Amino acid sequence: KAQGCPPAALPSVQGERARQGQESAAMASAGFRRVFASHAKTLTAVAGFAAVGAYTVRGRDPAHAEPLNPQAGNSSGTKGWFSKPWSSYQAVPALPDLVPGYDRVHIMRRSFYSVSLFTQLRDKESSKSNFVDASRKLTVMLFNEAMSLVPHKPRTVTTPVDGASYVGMDIPNPETELCIVSILRGADCMADEISRLYPEVPIGKILIQRDEETAEPKLFFSKLPSDIEKRRIVLVDPMLATGGTASTAVEVLREAGVYEQSIVYVSMVAAPEGIDELMKTHPQIRMICGEVDRSLNSRKYIVPGLGDFGDRFYGTVP
Numbered sequence: 001k002a003q004g005c006p007p008a009a010l011p012s013v014q015g016e017r018a019r020q021g022q023e024s025a026a027m028a029s030a031g032f033r034r035v036f037a038s039h040a041k042t043l044t045a046v047a048g049f050a051a052v053g054a055y056t057v058r059g060r061d062p063a064h065a066e067p068l069n070p071q072a073g074n075s076s077g078t079k080g081w082f083s084k085p086w087s088s089y090q091a092v093p094a095l096p097d098l099v100p101g102y103d104r105v106h107i108m109r110r111s112f113y114s115v116s117l118f119t120q121l122r123d124k125e126s127s128k129s130n131f132v133d134a135s136r137k138l139t140v141m142l143f144n145e146a147m148s149l150v151p152h153k154p155r156t157v158t159t160p161v162d163g164a165s166y167v168g169m170d171i172p173n174p175e176t177e178l179c180i181v182s183i184l185r186g187a188d189c190m191a192d193e194i195s196r197l198y199p200e201v202p203i204g205k206i207l208i209q210r211d212e213e214t215a216e217p218k219l220f221f222s223k224l225p226s227d228i229e230k231r232r233i234v235l236v237d238p239m240l241a242t243g244g245t246a247s248t249a250v251e252v253l254r255e256a257g258v259y260e261q262s263i264v265y266v267s268m269v270a271a272p273e274g275i276d277e278l279m280k281t282h283p284q285i286r287m288i289c290g291e292v293d294r295s296l297n298s299r300k301y302i303v304p305g306l307g308d309f310g311d312r313f314y315g316t317v318p
Contacts (some may be wrong), residue, residue, distance in 0.1 A: 002298055005075065008255055026075045028168040034245045038045070047204065048258075050279065056194075063104065068259055068301065083250050093146050093148075093169070094148075095149070096108060096109055096145045096148060096149075096288055097109065099275070099289070099292060102275070102279060102284065102287075104279065104283070104284070104286050105275055105279060105286075105287045105289070106149065106286070106287065106288045106289070107288070107289055107290075107291070107292065108141060108142055108145050108288060108289065108290045108291075109145070110293070113253060114138070114141060114290075115135055117135075117138050117141075118138070118290065118291055120133070120134040121134040121135060121138065121268070121306050122304065122305070122306045124307065128312070128313075131312050132313055135189060135190075135192050135238070135242060135268070135309075135313060136189070137250075138192040138268055138290055139189070139190045139236075139268075140194075140197065142190075142191060142266050142268065142288060142290055143193075143194050143197070143234070143266065143291075144262050145268045145288050146234055146288045147171055148193070149264045149286045149288060150171065150172055150178075150232045150234075150264060151172065151232070152169040152170065152171060152172075153169060153170045154167065154168070154169055155168055155170050156168070172232055174198040174200050175200040175201065177230075177231055177232055178198070178201050178231055178232050178233075178234065179196050179201065179202050179203070179204055179225055179228055179232070179233050179234070180195070180201055180202070180203045180232040180233075180234050180236060181203070181204040181205070181206060181224065181233055181234070181235045181249070181253065181317060182202070182204070182206070182236050182237070183206055183208055183235070183236070183238070183245060183246070183249050184205055184206065184207040184208075184221075185310050185314075186237065186238045186309040186310035186313065187236045187237045187238060188205075188289075189238075189313050190236040190238060190266070191203050191235075191236055192214075194234070194236070202225045203230075204222070204223060204224040204228065205221070205222065205223045205224075206219070206221070206222045206223060206224075206249050206252055207219070207220040207221035207222070207243045208220065208248050208249060210242075210244065210245055217244040217245040217247075219247045219248055219252065222252050223253075224253075224256050228253070228256050228257065228258060229256060229257030231258075231262070232262050232264070233253060233258055233262055233263045233264065234262065234266060235249060235250070235253070235263055235265045235266065236266045236267075237249070237265070237266070237267055238267065238268045238269070238270055238309040238310075239267065239268065239302060239305075239306075239309050240265075240267040240270035240271060240274035240275065240278065240302065241271050241273075241274050241296060241300055241302050242268070242271075242273060242277060242296065242300055243273065243274035243275070243276070243277025243278040243281075244277065245275060246265060246267075246278050247278055247281045247282060250263060250265070250278075250281070250282045251283060259281075259284075260282050260284035260285050261285075262286050263282075263285040263286070264285070264286045264287070264288065265266075265285055265286070265287045265288070265308075266288050267277065267287070267288075267289050267290065267291075268289075268290040268291070268309075269290060269291055269293055269305065269306060270287075270289040270291075270292050270293065270302075271292075271293055271294075271295060271296050271302045271303075272292065272293075272294075272295060272310075273295065273296050275287070275289075275292070276278050293305060295315045
């Protein structure tokens with residue numbers, strides 16, 4: 001019996017408590033449904049994006065791409081694969097943030113660690129070893145983000161414990177479906193670092209030099225895999241300044257049969273002018289940048305920038 005309450009009043013007190021408990025449970029349930037629906041919606045968008053441009057056996061026409069719906073599946077027989085997370089901490093896979101004003105230009109997610117590496121990279125007093133160390137670590141971080149921008153295939157696996165299942169994803173086969181292309185010479189260090197992660201990935205080379213007087217790019221050399229038109233391309237270049245060199249490199253890939261939608265351009269530091277130029281000339285590529293700087297100066301150098309990347313990495317600073 002509740003102390004201070006006559007027996008006749010007990011049913012109403014108990015009823016009120018039961019009602020409050022039901023309301024709390026209903027609110028919690030509604031809140032979970034909203035979160036769960038949001039997760040499902042986000043994952044649907046992620047899966048749909050990841051499958052866009054995933055060419056079917058009918059050909060390489062982007063119009064033939066079939067987005068995967070993680071809840072409903074698709075016409076090829078793939079079943080819906082979205083499943084409820086087993087805890088509230090099971091986050092939905094996320095794409096890198098978009099740069100405001102663009103729908104295909106992404107920025108690497110910022111952390112205290114990444115900022116410390118960029119500080120090391122930009123500091124004019126950094127030794128060659130510190131510069132090389134920071135650039136290699138940032139390359140790995142950027143490549144991890146870039147791999148979010150290529151199509152992924154959903155796959156459910158069985159774990160060794162209690163026959164439990166895990167709903168996951170597979171990246172494209174590095175040996176047969178990916179290709180790294182570097183713009184010489186600064187990007188060679190990025191390609192080499194990625195090659196350590198995936199030694200089976202073929203690496204193409206494009207040599208383009210910028211005329212220091214006119215700031216216009218000039219193609220000198222290119223060497224690409226013979227089946228490059230069948231692959232997803234990760235085009236690496238540490239600095240995006242005017243965008244001329246990057247645009248020329250994409251043109252070289254286009255002439256080799258690569259679709260723009262199959263190209264992910266990766267740059268450590270980019271200027272707004274370069275982003276504008278590259279997306280204006282090749283609007284269907286995807287781009288991931290480490291950081292976007294303020295602007296170019298009168299000499300077409302990125303400000304605040306980090307100097308000449310190739311000279312600082314290879315120790316050939318004048």
